[in-house]
Amino acid sequence: MPQQERSRATQARLLEATVECLVERGWSGTTTTVVASMAGVSRGAQLHHYPTKASLVMAAVEHLAERRAEEIRKEAAALPPGPRRLDGVVDMLASAFTGPLYVAALEVWVAARTDAELRAALVPLEARVGREMHRLTVELLGADERTPGVREAVQATLDLLRGLGVANLLSDDTTRRTALLAAWKRQLATLL
Amino acid sequence: MPQQERSRATQARLLEATVECLVERGWSGTTTTVVASMAGVSRGAQLHHYPTKASLVMAAVEHLAERRAEEIRKEAAALPPGPRRLDGVVDMLASAFTGPLYVAALEVWVAARTDAELRAALVPLEARVGREMHRLTVELLGADERTPGVREAVQATLDLLRGLGVANLLSDDTTRRTALLAAWKRQLATLL
DNA sequence: AAACAAACAGTCAAGACTGCTTGTTTTGCA
DNA sequence: TGCAAAACAAGCAGTCTTGACTGTTTGTTT
Incomplete structure (x- = not known):
């Protein structure tokens, strides 16, 4: 899989997980750790794509x-x-x-x-x-x-x-x- | 001031501060520490009247x-x-x-x-x-x-x-x- | 093939929040 | 006045969250 496509896929998983987490756990239950875990993405990869929680949520x-x-x-x-x-x-x-x-x-x-x-x-x-x-x-x-x-x-x-x-x-x-x-x-x- | 009245006053300050905090800082910004500080009540006194955060918020x-x-x-x-x-x-x-x-x-x-x-x-x-x-x-x-x-x-x-x-x-x-x-x-x- | 860049993995330190514990003051009643 | 109980103050331990750091793998380019 090309890098670009892989990036898109990882980002999509993170954003989907963020939305899912918002629905299931609400705002204060939506932590970066939980989102990464739900998305099946390591914290390192998560921080690579979205350096801060705000950037993750805004993209979501x-x-x-x-x-x-x-x-x-x-x-x-x-x-x-x-x-x-x-x-x-x-x-x-x-x-x-x-x-x-x-x-x-x-x-x-x-x-x-x-x-x-x-x-x-x-x-x-x-x-x-x-x-x-x-x-x-x-x-x-x-x-x-x-x-x-x-x-x-x-x-x-x-x-x-x-x-x-x-x-x-x-x-x-x-x-x-x-x-x-x-x-x-x-x-x-x-x-x- | 009688004890009972003093209690009521402290509780009222705590509840007012909780509401004020919700308005100014939102749910996740409403921490027990901040509420106690805003109310001018020590953490100990706060815990005395409302043992848990949930009990404080529900009263509020x-x-x-x-x-x-x-x-x-x-x-x-x-x-x-x-x-x-x-x-x-x-x-x-x-x-x-x-x-x-x-x-x-x-x-x-x-x-x-x-x-x-x-x-x-x-x-x-x-x-x-x-x-x-x-x-x-x-x-x-x-x-x-x-x-x-x-x-x-x-x-x-x-x-x-x-x-x-x-x-x-x-x-x-x-x-x-x-x-x-x-x-x-x-x-x-x-x-x- | 080699060098480079991007994506990823895992761990760590600092800060914050909650709830508990210990000690002090104030009040009500004997 | 003296004592018990309530109210209050302050600090502490455990947990969680965030963001950063180091090292590894994968993909691209020359």
Whole structure:
């Protein structure tokens, strides 16, 4: 295997392990030692690719954003057309905001609040991701943002999903969420 | 000063310092040493009142819930009557979900996801707080929950605010939030 | 083939955090 | 007043985490 490819593979294992560790052990449980062990990479190799913990986590966050976008794009391709499409879009987004990748992102998000270095790196990234998410939602819904109120409706949908994701952190909130989203879908249909 | 009162005072200082520390340094920055130092309490005295870190944090969370409820009740008393009341209620709740106390709660909330002990203590507490928050909102709005859709509208409002609180963690989101809430208030008025 | 560079492995020292132990002061009651 | 108990202070041991160091293997280039 060429060096370059080997490097990529090792880095990918480290980033995957970091995300997995965030999901399973949370931010403070995500230590460099544990990540290296999970990735099956020696500490030396880890430090070679990512000299500091911050660099590892920031790379993992980028990786995370790519994976989230990829998942959404993949699922979006399978969405039904017609009047049931709105339902499908909201359900898909809801699953994106309750899945493990969102949890990992939230861990980093909260930790970055009090970590200047992380925060500086994360703010522009998440701004990009947020805009992209908004754009994608508008596109998937086939909505016209020039119509007054549509932009706010899309934003409200995404912020609502963020909140539902938080509510789902500790206890499984699926039944309440499903019922709530059913009502919201009806509202949303009248707003677009 | 009587012993009992002295104890209470020391405990209060410790709990306040814990919350303050959560806000300023986040979960992983909230160490027992720092809390004791901030509270102006010796480590020995700290361990005397709260033998473990978990017991300290759990007590702080209870304290936190009480303070949040107290703040809301206080502000609620100053709400205007009439048609502007809905605006006032939403604004008040919004400030509750973007203030430092919500931030502290979120830190603990996220940390508890991967901490079995904290989680076990937190789930029932937050269920209570959540129900109380819902009930209070209904009451403040003067809404009739028997009307179909009203219950969902209130829940959606609270979940939306949760999400807006998260979005406000890293960068100040006030202008976007204000605009969004203005639209939300109009929608809400038609639903109640 | 030889020299060089990159990737990797394993160990170590410094610092930090938690919880415990020992000693001192303050309070309440006899 | 004198004594027991609670509250408080301070320091210590064990563990964990981080980042650095030294040496080895693998791949590339000349």
